[in-house]
Structures are given as structure tokens and as C-alpha cells.
Amino acid sequence: MISLQANDFELFDVPVQFAQDRAQLDARWKALQREAHPDRFAAEGAAAQRIAMQWSVRINEAYQRLKDPLKRAAYLCELQGAPVQAENNTAMPAVFLMQQMEWRENLEDTDSAQGLEALANEVAAEQRRVLQELARLLDESKDPAQAVGQVRALMFIERFTQEVDAKLDRLT
Amino acid sequence: MALLQISEPGQSPDPHQRRIAVGIDLGTTHSLVASVRNGVSECLPDDDGRVILPSVVRFMPGQGRQIGFDAVHSAAADPVNTIASVKRFMGRGLNDIADRSKLPYEFTASEQGMLSIQTVQGPKSPVEVSAEILATLRYRAEDTFNDDLYGAVITVPAYFDDAQRQATKDAAQLAGLNVLRLINEPTAAAIAYGLDNASEGVYAVFDLGGGTFDISILRLTQGVFEVLSTGGDSALGGDDYDQALADAALAKQPGLQVVTAEDKTLLKAAARAAKEALTSKDTSSLTVALSTGPLSVQVSRTDFEQATQALTARCITAVRKALRDAKLAKDDVQGVVMVGGSTRMPQIQQAVADFFGQAPLNNLNPDEVVALGAAIQANQLAGNNAAGELLLLDVIPLSLGIETMGGLVERIIPRNQTIPTAMAQDFTTYQDGQTALALHVVQGERDLVQDCRSLARFELRGIPPMAAGAARIRVTFTVDADGLLSVGAKEQISGVEARIDVKPSYGLSDEQIATMLQESFTTAQADMKARALVEARVDADRMLLATRSALNADGQLLQANERSAIDALMATLQTAVQTEQDAKALEDCTQALAKGTEAFAAERMNHSIQKALAGQNIQTL
Numbered sequence: 001m002i003s004l005q006a007n008d009f010e011l012f013d014v015p016v017q018f019a020q021d022r023a024q025l026d027a028r029w030k031a032l033q034r035e036a037h038p039d040r041f042a043a044e045g046a047a048a049q050r051i052a053m054q055w056s057v058r059i060n061e062a063y064q065r066l067k068d069p070l071k072r073a074a075y076l077c078e079l080q081g082a083p084v085q086a087e088n089n090t091a092m093p094a095v096f097l098m099q100q101m102e103w104r105e106n107l108e109d110t111d112s113a114q115g116l117e118a119l120a121n122e123v124a125a126e127q128r129r130v131l132q133e134l135a136r137l138l139d140e141s142k143d144p145a146q147a148v149g150q151v152r153a154l155m156f157i158e159r160f161t162q163e164v165d166a167k168l169d170r171l172t
Numbered sequence: 173m174a175l176l177q178i179s180e181p182g183q184s185p186d187p188h189q190r191r192i193a194v195g196i197d198l199g200t201t202h203s204l205v206a207s208v209r210n211g212v213s214e215c216l217p218d219d220d221g222r223v224i225l226p227s228v229v230r231f232m233p234g235q236g237r238q239i240g241f242d243a244v245h246s247a248a249a250d251p252v253n254t255i256a257s258v259k260r261f262m263g264r265g266l267n268d269i270a271d272r273s274k275l276p277y278e279f280t281a282s283e284q285g286m287l288s289i290q291t292v293q294g295p296k297s298p299v300e301v302s303a304e305i306l307a308t309l310r311y312r313a314e315d316t317f318n319d320d321l322y323g324a325v326i327t328v329p330a331y332f333d334d335a336q337r338q339a340t341k342d343a344a345q346l347a348g349l350n351v352l353r354l355i356n357e358p359t360a361a362a363i364a365y366g367l368d369n370a371s372e373g374v375y376a377v378f379d380l381g382g383g384t385f386d387i388s389i390l391r392l393t394q395g396v397f398e399v400l401s402t403g404g405d406s407a408l409g410g411d412d413y414d415q416a417l418a419d420a421a422l423a424k425q426p427g428l429q430v431v432t433a434e435d436k437t438l439l440k441a442a443a444r445a446a447k448e449a450l451t452s453k454d455t456s457s458l459t460v461a462l463s464t465g466p467l468s469v470q471v472s473r474t475d476f477e478q479a480t481q482a483l484t485a486r487c488i489t490a491v492r493k494a495l496r497d498a499k500l501a502k503d504d505v506q507g508v509v510m511v512g513g514s515t516r517m518p519q520i521q522q523a524v525a526d527f528f529g530q531a532p533l534n535n536l537n538p539d540e541v542v543a544l545g546a547a548i549q550a551n552q553l554a555g556n557n558a559a560g561e562l563l564l565l566d567v568i569p570l571s572l573g574i575e576t577m578g579g580l581v582e583r584i585i586p587r588n589q590t591i592p593t594a595m596a597q598d599f600t601t602y603q604d605g606q607t608a609l610a611l612h613v614v615q616g617e618r619d620l621v622q623d624c625r626s627l628a629r630f631e632l633r634g635i636p637p638m639a640a641g642a643a644r645i646r647v648t649f650t651v652d653a654d655g656l657l658s659v660g661a662k663e664q665i666s667g668v669e670a671r672i673d674v675k676p677s678y679g680l681s682d683e684q685i686a687t688m689l690q691e692s693f694t695t696a697q698a699d700m701k702a703r704a705l706v707e708a709r710v711d712a713d714r715m716l717l718a719t720r721s722a723l724n725a726d727g728q729l730l731q732a733n734e735r736s737a738i739d740a741l742m743a744t745l746q747t748a749v750q751t752e753q754d755a756k757a758l759e760d761c762t763q764a765l766a767k768g769t770e771a772f773a774a775e776r777m778n779h780s781i782q783k784a785l786a787g788q789n790i791q792t793l
Contacts, residue, residue, distance in 0.1 A: 002781050013785045028785075030396050034563055035780035038592060038653040042323075042352050043191070043555035044718040047770040051777050053652060057594045064589070169496075 004054060007079060008062035018076055018138040020066060029063040070158055073134050073151050082144035084151050096153055099126075103160060113171050120164045127157050191322035193352065193554035194313045195360065195546025198302060198326055198340065200259040200409055201382030201513065202226045204540060205309040206547035207316075208556070213364065213544045216316050224539065225312075227382075229304045230254040231291040239308045251276040251437035253291045257411055258305075260383045261287055261298040262343075263335035270407070274415060276433030299343045306347035323350035325550035327542050329384040330356035331404035331569045333615050334627050334657050341654065352553040354654040357381070358388035359399060359566055360545030361511040365536055366392045367548065367562075373506040374400070376494075378524055378532065379542075380487065380514040383409040387491045389498040389505070395561030401497035401588045402569045403490045410447075410514035413480050417471065418443035420479035421458045424469045428462055435462050442467075450476050451516050477519045484523050491527060497588050508532040513539050555721075565590050572649055572657060575612035575621045577602060584649045587617065591655055596648040598664075605637040609645060613659055632661040632670045704755035712749045712762045716742060719769055726776045734772070741768045 002011065009016040012028045034040075036055035041048045065071045074084045092100075103123065110116050130150050137147040194207045194216075202224045206215045215223035222241070230243040231253045238246060238254075247254040255277065261269060266281040278290040288295035306326075313321055326349070328340050337354055344351045358377035365371065371392050379386040386404040390397055418439050422428060430439055442460045449456035450473050459468045477484075495502065508524055510532045515521065524532045552560040567590055573583040576599070585595045601609065609632045616624030635643055644664040651657050660671035719742060727735065741764055748761040 002778060002785070030393070030398075030563070030565075031784045032781060033565060034396075035784045036777060037563060037565075039353065039549075039553055039564065042553035043714075044722070045715050045766050045769065045773075047766050048718065048722070048773040048776075051770075051773050053592055055777055055781065056653075057592050057650070060590050060593050061595075 004058055008066050008075060011059065011062045012066060014066070016076070016079070018069075018073055018135050020072065022067065025063065025066050029059065032059045069131055069134075070151065070154050073138065073147065073154070076138055077144045077148050077151060080144040082148050084148050092152060092156070093149075096156075100156060100160070107160075107164060107167065111171075113168060116164060116168050116171065120161070120168070123157060123161055123164060127154065127161070130154050130157065190556050191554040192313065192317045192319050193322050193324065193547075193550035193556065194309075195325045195543050195548070195550045196306065196309055196327070196349075197357070197360070197543035197546060198259065198306060198328075198343075199227055199381055199542075200257050200384060200411065202539070203305050203309060204543035205313050206540070206543040207313065208547050208551035213547045213551075215540050215543055216312055218312055225305065225308060226256075227258065227305050228254060228256045229258070229301050231293040231296065233292050235293075237304060239304055247437050248434065248441065251433040252278065253293075254437075255289055255291070255296070255301050257383055258289075258298050258301040260407065260411070261289075262302065263333070263337070263339035264298070268407075271415065274430075274436060276436040299339050299346060302340070302343035303346035306344055306349060310347055310349055321349065322554050323352040323550065325353050325355055325360075325546045325553065326351060327357045327360045327546050328354050328655075329379075329381070329404065329406055330358050330386040330388050330399075330402040330566075331384065331406045332655075333406070333570055333625050334572075334655075335615075335625060336406060337655055341656070351654075352550055354656075355546060355549055355564065356386070356388065356399070356402070356566055356655075357384075357542045358386045358402070358511065359390070359397060359564060360543075360549065361509060361536075361541045362388070362390050362392070362397055362545065363548050363562065363564070364541045364545035365509045365533070366397065368536070371507070374500065374504050376491070376505050376508045376528070377511055378487075378491070378508055378515060379404075379511040380520060381409050381512040382514065383407070383411050385409060385487055385490065387487075387494045389494055389500065396563045396565065398565045399567045399588075399590075400500070401494045402567055403494035403497065404569070405486060405490060408483065408486055409512075410444075412483055413476075413514065413517065414440055414443040414447055416479045416483060417447055417458075417476055420475055421446070421467065421469050421471055424471075425467055427465070428467050429464045430462060432463050435460075435464075438462070439467070446471055447476065447517070451518060473518065480519065484519055487520070488523055488527055491524075502528055509536070510534050511536075511538050511541055566655070567591060568593070568651055568655055570615050570625075571617055572613070572615050572627075572651070573624070574599070574647055575614060579621045581614055581616070581619055581621055581624055584647065585651060589651075591651050592653050594648060594650040596646050599645045599647060600641050601635070601638065601643045601645075602640055604640050606640065606643070607635045607637055608633045609635065609661070611647065611659070611661055613649075613657070627657065628659070630659070630661075630670060632663065632668065634666075634668045635663050636666045636668075638665075701755065705753065705758070708755040708758040708762070709749055712745055712758055715762050715765055716745060716749070719765060722769070722772065722776060726772075726779060729775050729779060730772060738765075738768055738772065741765045 012025065014020060033056060036052055036059055038049055038052040038056055041052040065075050077084055106119055110119060130153055134147055134150045137143050137150060194205050197204045204215050204223055206213055217223045225240045226244045228240065228243040228247065230238040230246050230250060243254055247256065264287055266279055266287050272279060280288045280290055280295055282288060286297060288297050310321060326340060326344050328337055341351055341354060358379045361377050361379060362375060374391050377388045384406050385408040388402045389400045391400055430436055438460045442458050446456045446458045455470055455472045457470050505528060508528050515538055521532060551557050552562050567588045568585065569587060571583045571587045572585040573581040576582045584597050585593060610629065611632065612629050613627045614621055614624040615627055618624055632645065646662050646664055648660045649657060660669065662669035745761045745765050748758050752758040
């Protein structure tokens with residue numbers, strides 16, 4: 001029997017792995033909300049409404065985590081005994097930090113939309129590479145401890161992407 | 173209707189009776205009420221056949237009030253006591269009203285910062301004024317059906333923040349309405365449009381009303397209305413276009429000034445008439461007898477477009493931002509649905525067409541579509557449409573966060589999250605031995621607290637003294653399906669906790685509402701008691717109906733002893749409804765049944781979820 005304590009994968013009845021079919025997640029989300037959304041219980045008692053609220057919130061939480069590759073990877077690492085602990089553990093390989101510094105300098109020096117888009121493309125390519133590496137580590141090698149390092153790298157990349165986007169916004 | 177078919181013989185007065193549920197569009201300029209009759213959503217007209225109720229309330233000496241068209245006609249004669257566009261003041265403080273000097277009203281602020289308008293009947297809060305409009309629509313609906321209302325769905329601009337939503341809900345409560353749900357105006361419009369046209373795909377709803385602007389990007393699939401992002405400006409609407417045109421006209425005839433409250437009201441009305449004329453004509457005249465002399469100028473559509481260019485640009489900027497938030501390009505949008513009377517302005521039609529590269533959709537009455545959609549949702553929420561396939565997955569428009577050291581905002585729920593939602597974040601103390609924590613809840617996208625809207629402040633006390641940074645205080649934000657926030661804080665080591673439903677600084681306290689309700693009925697103690705008893709009976713009946721329906725649907729999930737326990741509670745409540753004269757005692761019986769069916773409700777939900785997954789597996793195999 002499924003319960004509020006089930007993990008995200010169980011709740012959505014999908015395999016516990018990094019690779020996921022986005023269309024399937026979307027369909028599951030809607031099917032589950034059709035059953036659990038508080039709107040379905042608006043004409044019922046307070047108890048039913050409270051339970052609907054709990055389930056609906058839980059389903060949205062699971063969906064947010066499952067559909068986002070970074071959150072999904074971090075969650076999977078945690079489930080498999082290798083929590084990411086981003087606040088306590090910021091040690092990154094020197095090569096990665098060098099690349100970060102290069103990007104940041106590049107961002108500061110670039111003032112054209114064209115230049116920023118080129119940078120955004122470069123970062124996006126790196127992001128795709130890390131995601132592939134994550135899929136390999138989590139789904140093939142079953143090595144969550146190694147994957148944690150890639151999750152942290154992805155966090156840096158995501159934050160940097162936001163900064164590039166913000167600067168692009170200011171220009172356009 | 174499933175819920176009433178199973179009621180026991182002799183207990184339901186009419187087995188075919190439907191619950192009367194309405195949708196109300198509480199607009200800046202005008203308001204409407206709609207309901208689903210014979211499967212069709214339609215706006216309810218007043219005695220003179222008019223569906224529109226101008227959102228204008230005039231307070232007269234003594235107890236009298238004029239609401240709607242009557243109030244509009246008196247506006248020029250009594251501008252100070254005739255309140256129009258009150259929606260712009262909902263959930264707002266004095267400092268939020270930028271154009272105060274151009275309005276004919278005298279504003280005051282309460283100690284809590286809540287804004288009031290000084291009238292001949294004393295200070296009136298925006299919530300009270302809105303309640304007058306809502307009550308008028310409630311009476312209209314009750315007269316139409318010759319029956320009490322079961323409940324109402326009230327629409328709010330998607331971009332309304334928590335304070336504005338809470339104020340709207342307070343106003344509905346004050347008007348004696350059972351609020352089934354607050355829904356967003358563009359979402360309501362999408363329901364009416366989507367169901368009418370059987371649309372599938374990504375749509376943008378461009379909703380420019382009298383005082384607010386919303387843009388929502390939605391994905392429509394098989395009855396699911398999923399809001400991908402929303403944006404807008406809750407202080408941008410037709411009123412601003414009127415003002416800009418008035419200013420432009422005044423500038424054409426130097427030397428004239430707007431001094432009195434009458435001047436302000438007359439000029440505004442003339443500007444509005446000229447604006448409306450310019451929708452179909454290239455030029456119009458604007459003539460007003462101001463106290464400093466007569467104003468008479470010709471205004472062209474080009475004048476108007478130039479004077480309002482900045483306003484239109486603000487709309488398009490918001491559209492661009494909403495698309496970016498939805499991670500979509502213009503080409504992904506299949507259609508742009510135009511909502512709100514202000515979208516009739518040619519410059520708006522043109523700007524939208526230019527931006528999206530396609531002609532906007534204007535095939536629905538932009539004044540009525542929001543109320544029509546709200547009525548469809550109300551009908552389903554009331555349980556009148558058991559087979560209803562409609563599901564709304566809406567989002568919060570603005571990020572919610574908490575103030576941290578240095579006046580910075582730590583975001584807890586980012587904007588455009590699907591509701592209902594709950595998110596938590598851990599904080600800690602910054603001083604050794606700190607035993608209390610002040611929590612300041614804010615809403616907005618800026619990084620500094622001073623640039624965001626302050627929603628509430630509360631304290632967590634009784635934290636055991638620990639070294640700085642040792643305490644673990646988990647702050648949980650919960651946003652319900654109405655988009656309303658409640659906040660809880662719990663120290664994880666000691667278990668000390670505090671929580672509040674966010675009652676914004678500019679809203680009303682529950683006590684204030686209770687007092688106002690009592691005053692508005694101005695009745696003897698006995699009447700109050702009678703009313704409380706009637707309400708308790710309605711609640712009890714509602715609970716009994718809901719339980720019977722649940723038992724009918726899923727009774728097989730219960731063991732025999734569980735079933736008999738619930739039956740016993742129902743029998744007790746059934747007797748109490750007929751015999752109990754004390755409201756409190758009856759409420760207790762209702763509560764007992766609610767508590768006694770909690771486990772059953774949880775079991776039913778488990779069952780539904782299981783069913784949903786099983787159904788999915790068959791489909792996706």
C-alpha cells in the first residue's frame with residue numbers, strides 16, 4: 001500500500017534510477033493530482049480536505065524533485081546513502097575550479113549579448129556532459145559516492161547559468 | 173448528482189436539488205456573478221436585465237448605501253463618499269497608493285497600517301467596501317434561484333500577493349459567502365475559453381482589467397489546466413490609461429488645474445469616455461467644466477497611444493518575463509486569449525499581435541469570460557458535476573521568503589510553484605544563549621527586505637539556550653489551494669514550535685471580522701444565537717451528506733466494527749440536528765463525526781492513489 005512516507009519513485013511508480021521519461025512523469029503527476037487535489041474534496045468534511053492537502057502537497061514535492069535532473073540526482077544519492085551535504089562540503093577538484101574561474105572572468109569581461117550567448121552555450125554543453133556522467137555513475141556503475149561530486153559540480157554550473165541569464169536579461 | 177442520490181429517504185427535501193454555486197468576478201471597474209444552469213455557464217442579470225454591476229459604492233448620510241449604477245450616477249455630485257476602483261486598495265497600506273493626490277478620497281491609516289477611506293458613515297476599509305459589492309451579487313444570485321447559496325468561487329488577479337488575496341477572502345466572509353475557492357482570473361478565463369473551444373496545447377491569457385494586469389501561460393490537456401507561469405502588475409490597468417489621457421488633455425490647455433474632488437471625478441469620467449470613443453474613432457473631444465475653467469480639447473488616437481506608450485510597454489515586458497519563466501519561446505504559444513475590457517484598446521491589440529506574431533483571440537466577451545469560468549469551477553467544487561474532468565493546477569505568482577541578517581531575503585518558495593505546496597528551510601541562532609527568534613515573512617522577487625512586501629511578523633520563543641549556530645530552526649511555508657500562506661517554525665532539538673496563518677498587516681483580524689459581522693446584522697442576542705444554530709445545522713448536514721457519499725463510494729474499505737462506529741456517530745449527529753438547540757453542542761457532534769471518519773478518509777485516499785497508478789500502468793504499458 002502506498003503511503004505519504006513512500007519515496008518519490010515509489011509514489012510515482014517509476015524505477016529508482018536517474019534516467020526518467022519526462023512525459024511519463026508529467027502524466028503520473030496529473031493522474032495522481034486528479035485523485036488527491038483538494039478541489040476534489042471541496043464539498044467534503046474538514047478531515048477529507050486536510051488529507052487531500054497533505055497528499056497534494058506531497059505529490060507536488062515529489063514531482064518537483066523528479067522532473068529536475070539536479071534535484072533528482074541529489075535525492076537519489078541521498079536515498080542510496082551518499083547525501084550531498086552541499087553546505088558542509090564545498091571541496092572541488094582543482095581542474096573544475098579553474099574552469100569556473102575562467103567562466104567567471106569571461107562573464108565579467110563580456111558585454112555583448114552575442115558573447116554572453118556563446119558563453120551560455122559553452123556552459124550548457126558542460127552541463128549536458130555532467131548529466132551524462134551522472135547517468136553513468138548512478139545507473140550503470142551504481143556508485144552514488146562518486147556521483148555526489150558530479151551533483152556538486154552541477155550545482156555550481158546551475159548557479160553560474162543563472163548569473164549568465166541575469167546578465168543577458170539586463171542587456172535585452 | 174451522486175451526493176444526493178444516496179441520502180436516506182425523508183432526509184433530503186428534494187433529491188434532485190442541486191447546490192447553488194456561483195462564480196464571482198470582483199473587478200476593479202465592474203463585477204459579475206455567473207452560475208451553471210442546465211449545463212451552461214451564464215452571467216446572472218439584475219432586475220433591469222444588466223449583468224454588469226459597476227464596482228462603485230456610495231455611502232449616504234445615515235445608514236443608506238447605493239451600489240452599482242446608482243452609485244455611478246451620483247459620483248459627480250458626491251465624489252468623496254462614492255468609492256470606485258476599491259480593488260486597487262485591497263491589502264494595501266497608505267504608502268502603496270501612488271496617485272493619492274489625483275483621487276477624490278480622503279485616506280486614513282489605522283495603527284496596523286491598514287488603509288481606510290473617510291466617508292459620511294465614518295472610515296470604511298477596502299474590505300468593507302468590497303463586501304458591499306459581493307453582498308449585492310450574493311442577493312442577486314439568491315433572488316435568481318430563490319434559494320440560499322451553497323458557495324462561491326471568487327476570482328483574483330493572478331498577480332495578487334498574499335495580502336491582497338487574504339483581503340479578498342475577508343471581504344467574501346464579511347458578505348456572508350462560503351468561499352469554495354479563490355481562483356486566478358486568467359485561469360478562470362482559460363477554463364471558459366478552453367472548454368468552449370476544446371483547446372489543447374499552450375495558451376497565453378492576456379488579462380488587462382480596470383486596475384490590474386495579468387499574463388498567464390497555461391498548458392491545456394484533457395481537462396487539466398496547468399499554469400506554467402504567471403506575471404503581471406497588480407497596479408496597472410484601464411484606470412492608468414484614463415489618467416494618462418486626462419493628463420495629456422490637461423497639458424493641451426495650459427493654465428487649468430484640477431483642484432476639487434469634483435474636478436478629479438469629472439475629469440476621470442471624461443477621460444474614460446474619450447478613451448472608449450477612441451477604440452472606434454480616430455479623434456474624440458474631451459470636455460469638462462473644471463472649477464478653474466472649462467476644459468475642451470480634441471484628442472487623437474495618436475495622442476492617446478503616445479501618452480500611454482510606457483504603460484503598454486510595461487505589459488509587454490511582463491509577457492516576456494512570463495514566457496521566460498515558463499521556459500518557452502513565443503512560437504510555442506498556440507493562441508493568445510484576450511480578457512478584460514481594457515484589451516479593447518487598439519494599441520493593446522496591436523502590441524500583443526506584434527509581440528506574438530499572431531492575431532489575438534477575441535471571440536469571448538472580455539467582460540464576462542472570467543465570471544463564466546469561475547462559475548464552471550464553482551459548479552464542480554460544489555459536487556454538482558461528479559463526472560467533471562476539470563483539474564486546475566495553478567501557481568503562486570511571487571516568491572515567499574523570510575528576512576535574514578542584514579535585511580536580506582532568503583527565498584523559501586520560489587514563484588511559479590504549483591500549489592498547494594509546502595517547503596521548509598533550516599535557520600539557526602546568531603548569538604550564544606539566544607532563546608527567541610523573530611520571523612519576518614515577506615513576498616517578492618527582490619533581494620532586500622525593504623523592496624519586498626511585508627506579510628507578517630511572529631516570534632518563536634522558549635528555545636533552550638545554546639551556542640550560536642547550534643539550534644536548528646525549521647521554518648515551513650505552506651500555501652493552500654487558494655494561494656494563501658501559513659508559516660510554522662520549530663526548533664528541531666527541543667521541539668519548541670510556533671505557527672501562524674498569515675494575516676497580513678493590512679488585512680483584518682478574525683476578531684475584527686466577527687465584530688463587523690455582528691454589527692452588520694445589528695440584531696438582538698437571540699437572533700445571534702438563532703443564526704449560530706442555523707449555521708451549525710448547515711454544517712452538520714454538510715458533514716452527514718459528505719460521510720454518506722463517502723460510505724456509498726468506498727464503504728467496503730471498512731471493517732464491520734469501524735463501520736458501526738461511524739454509523740453510531742452519524743446517528744447521534746442526525747438526532748442532534750433535529751433536536752439540539754445549542755449551537756456549540758451541535759458543533760461538537762459534527763466535530764466528533766469529522767474526527768471519527770479521519771482514518772476512513774485517509775484509507776480512501778490511499779485507495780484512490782493506488783487506483784490512479786494502476787490506471788496509469790495499463791495506459792502506459
